[in-house]
Every structure is written in C-alpha cells, then in structure tokens.
Amino acid sequence: MKKVMAFGTFDTLHPGHEYFLKKAKKLGDSLVVIVARDRTVKKVKNHAPLNTEDKRVQNLKALNLTDKVSLGRIGNDKYAVIRNENPNIIALGYDQKFFIDGLKKAFPDVKIVRIRAFHPEIYHSSLLKGHSVI
Numbered sequence: 001m002k003k004v005m006a007f008g009t010f011d012t013l014h015p016g017h018e019y020f021l022k023k024a025k026k027l028g029d030s031l032v033v034i035v036a037r038d039r040t041v042k043k044v045k046n047h048a049p050l051n052t053e054d055k056r057v058q059n060l061k062a063l064n065l066t067d068k069v070s071l072g073r074i075g076n077d078k079y080a081v082i083r084n085e086n087p088n089i090i091a092l093g094y095d096q097k098f099f100i101d102g103l104k105k106a107f108p109d110v111k112i113v114r115i116r117a118f119h120p121e122i123y124h125s126s127l128l129k130g131h132s133v134i
Contacts, residue, residue, distance in 0.1 A: 002028030005087035007072070007096070009036045010056050011049040013063070019118035021065040024091035027113060030067040032085050033060060037072050044098045079106055091115055 006024045010017055010033075025031040035056050041049045049056065053071055060069045073081050078099050082090070090110055092100060094117040104112060 001030065002088045003030050003032060003085065004028040004089045004091055005032045005034065005082065005085055006091045006093075007034045007036070007099070008093060009041050009045070009049055010060055011041070011051055013059055016118045018063065018065065020091070020093055020115050021063070023115045024113075025065060027089050027091060031065070032068045032070070032087065033066045034070055034072050034081050034085075035060065037074060039074070040072060079103075082107060082110075089113060 004024050004027045006021065008017070008020075021031065021033070035053060036044070036049075038049060038053045041047075051059070057069050057071060060066060070081070087110060090103065090107070090112045092112065092114045094114060096114075103110075
C-alpha cells in the first residue's frame with residue numbers, strides 16, 4: 001500500500017487546494033495531510049493564519065479528500081512527522097519552498113512529486129485572504 005504525504009497551511013481553502021489534494025491522492029492508496037502549526041505559519045510567512053490550526057484541520061477533514069489529517073509537530077526536528085508516518089511519496093505544492101531543503105537527502109527512498117498549479121493567478125491563498133471559496 002502506497003502512502004502519500006502532503007503538507008501545507010490550508011488557511012483559506014480554495015479550488016487550488018482541492019486540486020492539489022486530489023492529485024496527491026491519485027499518487028497512492030492513502031493520503032496523509034500535515035497542517036502547519038499556527039506558530040510555524042507565523043514564523044515562515046511573517047503573519048498569523050486567518051484560521052486557527054484546529055479550524056484548518058477541521059476544514060480539511062470536512063472536504064473528505066484525505067485519509068488522515070494531523071497537525072505538524074512542534075520542535076526542532078522538522079522531519080519527525082515524516083519519519084513517524086513513513087510515506088512512500090511526498091507531494092509538494094508548486095509553490096512550497098519551506099522545509100524542503102534536504103528532503104531528498106534525508107529520505108532517499110521516498111519519491112518526491114511536485115504538483116503543478118491550478119490557475120494560480122486566481123486560486124492562490126495570498127490573493128484570496130479571507131475569502132474561503134470551497
């Protein structure tokens with residue numbers, strides 16, 4: 001059984017997120033999504049998310065596109081969640097840049113796939129801030 005893992009903030013859910021999750025799910029048999037913690041989002045993006053981490057998890061679960069949704073881990077080991085889930089494939093969004101340096105080296109047996117964008121000129125979280133469209 002192939003397990004796919006994806007990561008993200010998923011603050012303002014939109015069709016681009018839905019597209020990403022559907023494409024990621026097609027890569028394997030099960031899809032595990034790790035939602036970024038509020039403090040991680042603030043550190044990485046220099047602003048707090050609009051929705052709390054618990055609300056973002058709840059919203060993703062409501063889409064029924066994933067087999068498991070969890071919060072990221074807090075601590076210095078950014079790859080602990082990957083080791084715990086032991087995925088066969090990691091799906092990255094077209095614009096994901098954080099925490100991926102060294103991913104291939106740390107997990108040489110894990111296939112890393114970057115999912116192409118779905119109309120990023122329309123469906124990009126920075127453009128839709130505060131307007132959930134799903």
